[in-house]
Amino acid sequence: MKKTLISILMALASGIAFSQQALLVSPGIAKSSPAEDSIRTAALDYADGYYSGDAERMKKAIHFDINKAFPRFISKTGQVALSYSTYSMLVGLSAAKTGYKPDTARHIGTEILQVTPEIAVVKVRSVEFNDYLELAMIGHEWKIINVLWNSPKNAAWLKDFSLGNEKKGIESAVNGYIQGTQNADVEKLNEFLTADFNRVNLVPIGKDGALAVQRVRFDGLEKNAWAGAGKLDETQKDNSSEILDAMDGLAMVKLTTGRNNEYLQLYKDSGGWRVFNSLLIPRKDIGLSQMLAATSGELMPGFSLPVHGGGKYTLSDHKGKNILLMFPRGWVGNSWCAFCPYQYLDLADLEKKEQIMKKYNIEIVFVMPYNDERITDWMAKFPETMKTLEGIKNPAAGTSSLQKEFADWTKAHYPHNFDLSGGFPNTFPVLCDEQRTLSKQLKLFTAFWDGAISEQNVAAIYLIDKNGILRWKYISQMTEDRPSSEHLMQVIRETLK
Numbered sequence: 428m429k430k431t432l433i434s435i436l437m438a439l440a441s442g443i444a445f446s447q448q449a450l451l452v453s454p455g456i457a458k459s460s461p462a463e464d465s466i467r468t469a470a471l472d473y474a475d476g477y478y479s480g481d482a483e484r485m486k487k488a489i490h491f492d493i494n495k496a497f498p499r500f501i502s503k504t505g506q507v508a509l510s511y512s513t514y515s516m517l518v519g520l521s522a523a524k525t526g527y528k529p530d531t532a533r534h535i536g537t538e539i540l541q542v543t544p545e546i547a548v549v550k551v552r553s554v555e556f557n558d559y560l561e562l563a564m565i566g567h568e569w570k571i572i573n574v575l576w577n578s579p580k581n582a583a584w585l586k587d588f589s590l591g592n593e594k595k596g597i598e599s600a601v602n603g604y605i606q607g608t609q610n611a612d613v614e615k616l617n618e619f620l621t622a623d624f625n626r627v628n629l630v631p632i633g634k635d636g637a638l639a640v641q642r643v644r645f646d647g648l649e650k651n652a653w654a655g656a657g658k659l660d661e662t663q664k665d666n667s668s669e670i671l672d673a674m675d676g677l678a679m680v681k682l683t684t685g686r687n688n689e690y691l692q693l694y695k696d697s698g699g700w701r702v703f704n705s706l707l708i709p710r711k712d713i714g715l716s717q718m719l720a721a722t723s724g725e726l727m728p729g730f731s732l733p734v735h736g737g738g739k740y741t742l743s744d745h746k747g748k749n750i751l752l753m754f755p756r757g758w759v760g761n762s763w764c765a766f767c768p769y770q771y772l773d774l775a776d777l778e779k780k781e782q783i784m785k786k787y788n789i790e791i792v793f794v795m796p797y798n799d800e801r802i803t804d805w806m807a808k809f810p811e812t813m814k815t816l817e818g819i820k821n822p823a824a825g826t827s828s829l830q831k832e833f834a835d836w837t838k839a840h841y842p843h844n845f846d847l848s849g850g851f852p853n854t855f856p857v858l859c860d861e862q863r864t865l866s867k868q869l870k871l872f873t874a875f876w877d878g879a880i881s882e883q884n885v886a887a888i889y890l891i892d893k894n895g896i897l898r899w900k901y902i903s904q905m906t907e908d909r910p911s912s913e914h915l916m917q918v919i920r921e922t923l924k
Contacts, residue, residue: 429634463539466547468890469535469569470560474551478533479516485517485842490563493517494625494704497640498676498694499586507696509623509703511513528554529757530670539741539898540671540679541690545629545638546708548690550672559672559679559692561706563629565585565638570629572640573704575677575692582675585695590673593695596680600700601668606680609666611658611760613649619702620645628690628706661885686710692807693753720870721889732794732858732863735802740792740858743896749789749923751915752889753855754871757795758806760881765816766906768888772845773912775854787919788893791855796872796884798861816841840911877906890922898922 463718465838468695471490495517496509541548544545547562547569561573573914603619606612624645629638637641650659672679678700682689692704700714700782721727731741742750753774755767774791777783784791820838822830850889866872871884899922901910910918 428601452646462542462544462547465569466539466549466562466775467564468539468543469571469915470549470551471535473560474535474537474553474558474569474759475533477521477526478528478553478767479530480527482508482518482522485521488624489514489517489795490565490572490640491569492642493571493574494627494642495576496623496703497576497578497581497899498696500581502584503637505584507694507699507840509556509621522673538672541681541709542588543688543808546690546706548681548706550670550674550679558673559677559678561627561690561692561704563627563638563640563706567637573625573692573706575694575695575703577675577677579675585676590670593673593700594670596695596700597670597680597693598668600702601680601682601691601796604691604702605666607652607667609664609684611652611655616645616649619700619897621694621701624702624705626707628707661875663870665867666874683859686713714866720868721897723897723900725897727889727891728865728868728896730868732860732865733799735795735799735857735859738856740856741915742891745790747893748896749787749893749919750889750891751789751791751919752891753791753793754866754869754884754887754889755793755795756877756886756903757797757883758801758881759877759883759906760879762815763805763808763812764883764906765812765819766841766909768812769841769843770808770854770909770912772813772847773843773854774915775852776843776845777912778854783916787916788921789919789923793855793857794860794861794865794884795857796863796866796882799859802859804855809851810847813845813847817844827829837907840907840909871902890918892923 452740464491472488476482476488492516495512497508499510500507532554534552536552539547540550545564549560549562551558551560555593556576558574558576560571562569563572565572576779600619603615607615607619622645623868626643626648628641628643630641631637632639644768659893663685667683669681670678671681675693678693679690680693683690687707687709689705689707691702693700693702695701723881729742734740753770756764757767765899771793774783778791783789795805797805798880816837820834820841822834862867863872866884869887871887872882873885874880874882876883876885886909888901889897890899892898899918903909
């Protein structure tokens with residue numbers, strides 16, 4: 428009985444491991460740097476401290492408020508339950524040498540997945556356990572603050588586990604977490620977060636800027652969501668995620684939002700992926716100019732983007748020219764927006780008839796938040812999307828009065844037809860904003876707008892004068908809400924005179 432109890436305690440207390448790969452560090456932290464050495468020392472004090480029975484090394488490595496757990500599979504029910512190890516338990520078991528193994532039998536390896544001056548994410552391996560460690564610089568020392576671990580034996584219930592097979596599930600859970608927190612969506616929080624979820628915020632204290640640990644648990648997130656706290660407008664969202672690693676039903680993900688970097692630990696249970704631990708720190712790579720959208724009457728933020736089909740368009744190279752910068756909406760979930768091609772074709776038709784670019788010393792430039800291949804598809808689908816627009820203007824018999832009324836409105840606002848027998852007119856350059864650098868800078872890129880969940884821009888127009896000053900801008904409220912070409916010419920005449 429005593430032997431069985433000790434075995435259970437050892438399993439609950441530990442965790443370490445996986446294959447050792449190439450070292451990954453963030454920019455600014457060189458390989459073999461003092462920071463890296465200190466992080467590895469902390470990770471080894473944790474892992475080797477347990478196997479060697481050195482309680483002082485364990486005590487030195489871990490924060491007294493450590494949050495460590497593993498997803499224990501219950502074979503009788505097929506369920507997964509979290510089991511925790513506390514600071515006192517880890518130190519006590521190390522002191523009791525319950526996990527002791529000879530040095531040659533430990534097989535400990537470490538891999539640094541991410542490093543900043545304040546935080547580190549490390550994968551540790553050993554003969555028995557796999558761990559993801561989240562460390563923070565606390566009191567000028569690296570301390571392990573969050574741990575999620577597993578063992579190959581415990582993860583044996585997972586069939587054909589690989590990052591390739593699990594990528595969509597992991598991304599879905601991360602997106603659910605983002606939507607839950609940024610949309611104050613309680614259902615999303617309950618669907619993708621474990622009830623034991625906890626987030627560590629590192630809070631500066633004292634004059635020297637030392638960091639202290641503040642924890643926010645699921646209950647706090649849920650109550651904030653009920654109150655609508657933290658809810659963001661769609662144009663304020665600037666999210667991206669990167670799966671750093673996955674093993675044995677666990678995953679480490681870096682989440683970047685408009686203001687923070689967040690490192691998420693996830694595990695898989697019988698119902699899917701769940702977000703468990705989070706370590707959050709404000710971004711230092713953004714300044715005020717990156718957080719503010721362009722303001723009329725002020726200098727337009729500079730940018731340089733690839734041109735569809737080849738070349739590069741750099742704003743500063745075009746001083747002396749007025750610029751009409753057009754942001755079509757783009758993809759709307761299952762098709763291309765039908766009103767965006769009309770905008771392009773109507774301006775192209777006006778240029779053909781009146782040479783408006785020469786007339787107003789203006790360049791007309793379109794920007795799409797996609798790569799070259801996607802923009803090629805957008806252009807190829809112009810005949811199809813224009814046919815869709817014609818269907819809106821001429822609905823089938825028996826449609827509702829509201830549809831007929833909308834058809835009449837569309838005919839009045841989008842009256843022209845265009846000859847596309849010669850293919851795409853290619854009158855104006857289309858810029859590939861695949862990384863969404865400009866679209867996000869201007870707070871236009873979003874995954875949800877006008878009723879559609881899709882990666883798209885809010886339709887917008889920017890008029891920049893020959894000195895680089897933003898003189899006028901228009902942000903659509905609905906996809907049909909676009910100024911006519913005639914009105915744009917009036918704005919150009921009156922604004923740039």
